[in-house]
Amino acid sequence: MGEMTQAGFPVPNGFAITIKAYDLFLKENDIVKKIYDILASIDANDPAQLDSASKRIEKMIVNGKIPDEVAAEIISSYKKLSGRFKKSLVAVRTSATAEDMPQSSFAGMGTTVLNVKGEANLLTAVRECWASLFTGRSIYYRVENKIPHEKVKISVAVQKMVESEVSGVMFSVDPVKNDKDRIVIESVWGLGEMIVQGSVVPDTYVVQKGTFAILSKEISDQTIQLVRTGSGENKEVKVSWPSFRQNYIHTITSPRIRNGQRKKASST
Numbered sequence: 001m002g003e004m005t006q007a008g009f010p011v012p013n014g015f016a017i018t019i020k021a022y023d024l025f026l027k028e029n030d031i032v033k034k035i036y037d038i039l040a041s042i043d044a045n046d047p048a049q050l051d052s053a054s055k056r057i058e059k060m061i062v063n064g065k066i067p068d069e070v071a072a073e074i075i076s077s078y079k080k081l082s083g084r085f086k087k088s089l090v091a092v093r094t095s096a097t098a099e100d101m102p103q104s105s106f107a108g109m110g111t112t113v114l115n116v117k118g119e120a121n122l123l124t125a126v127r128e129c130w131a132s133l134f135t136g137r138s139i140y141y142r143v144e145n146k147i148p149h150e151k152v153k154i155s156v157a158v159q160k161m162v163e164s165e166v167s168g169v170m171f172s173v174d175p176v177k178n179d180k181d182r183i184v185i186e187s188v189w190g191l192g193e194m195i196v197q198g199s200v201v202p203d204t205y206v207v208q209k210g211t212f213a214i215l216s217k218e219i220s221d222q223t224i225q226l227v228r229t230g231s232g233e234n235k236e237v238k239v240s241w242p243s244f245r246q247n248y249i250h251t252i253t254s255p256r257i258r259n260g261q262r263k264k265a266s267s268t
Contacts, residue, residue, distance in 0.1 A: 001157070014090070014159030015077040019097060021070045022130055022154055029064040035134070036150060044143040047136075054136040061131035066123055074126065074158075075119045081160065089161040090116050092125040094132055097153045109138045110154070112193055115161055115228050122158070129156045163228055167192030168202065172209075182215065183207040189239045190225030200224065 005011045026032045035057050042049040066074075082088040094110025111132035113125040132138065133154045142149055168187035173180050186195060186202035194200040201220040208215055222239055229235045 012091075012159040012162055013081060014157060015081060016095075017070075017074060017126060017156040017158065019153035019155050021074075021156075024067050024070055025061075025064060025130065028067045029060070031060050031064065034060065039139065039149050044140050050136045050140060054134055054139060057134040058131040061134070062124075062127045064127065066127070071123060074123065078119060078122055078158065081158070087118050090122065090158050091161050092116050092122065092129055093157050093159075094129045095155045095157055096133060097151075097155075109135065109141065112196060114191060114193060114234055126156050126158075130154055161228075164191060165189070167195060169195060174206070181209050183209055188225065189222055190227050190237075191234065193234070194224075194226050 001011050001014075026035075038053050038056055042053045044050055078088075078090070081090070091112065091114050093112040096110060109132070111129050113128055116122055116125045133152065139149070141147075142152060166187055166189060168185055169192075170186075171184040174182040174184050176184075183206070185205040185207060187205075188195040188200050188202045195202050200222055203220055203222070204218045205214055206216045207213065224236050225239050226234055227237055
């Protein structure tokens with residue numbers, strides 16, 4: 001995100017909670033040995049054992065106390081992000097140190113908490129993100145890929161919410177064919193949580209990197225989307241604007257972006 005910001009892309013403001021904060025949290029609550037003892041005692045191929053271990057570890061983390069100095073820095077950064085006398089809605093999402101490795105990827109396994117408002121809710125969301133490092137899915141994936149549990153740490157990104165009509169993921173290299181000349185774009189209606197968690201089959205566009213020509217597109221039958229309600233809750237609703245579908249990919253591949261005028265293009 002830092003590189004995108006420096007390149008001129010419109011990236012929502014935010015801040016990062018580093019793995020050092022995560023390590024301090026584990027130490028404050030004296031749960032490091034407890035976590036790894038639990039993980040060492042189970043058969044990850046046994047669903048019952050995996051589920052039980054995951055729940056025990058997650059409970060320790062979500063009920064743990066964030067060190068005062070860490071909590072103070074998080075709250076201070078949130079207040080600075082929000083502005084004076086304001087409490088911004090933010091997205092709180094995970095970033096594991098082992099994400100996007102050459103032979104494995106943890107992308108989509110961590111928790112994302114959307115529309116978080118207020119200091120107490122933010123601290124709760126941070127703990128939920130830390131705990132997601134130990135979901136059954138994450139534990140099993142590390143075991144299957146022979147990645148030591150203790151080698152994987154987790155940071156948390158906090159960014160201002162964008163109430164998006166369309167969300168997506170763009171790969172600068174084709175992740176399936178490893179084709180460096182192609183960009184792959186996957187998109188869904190509404191907030192992006194549904195694409196990250198795999199809840200909806202996204203539309204997929206393959207774009208030629210040199211010319212930005214659309215080489216292929218697969219349009220899925222998306223009937224639901226995630227939106228924020230007036231009460232601040234996230235809710236699944238029916239998709240109601242299919243006529244917009246073509247406009248967004250056109251914006252991405254428009255001459256203004258090819259010529260580097262990203263900020264103007266982002267408002268269309």
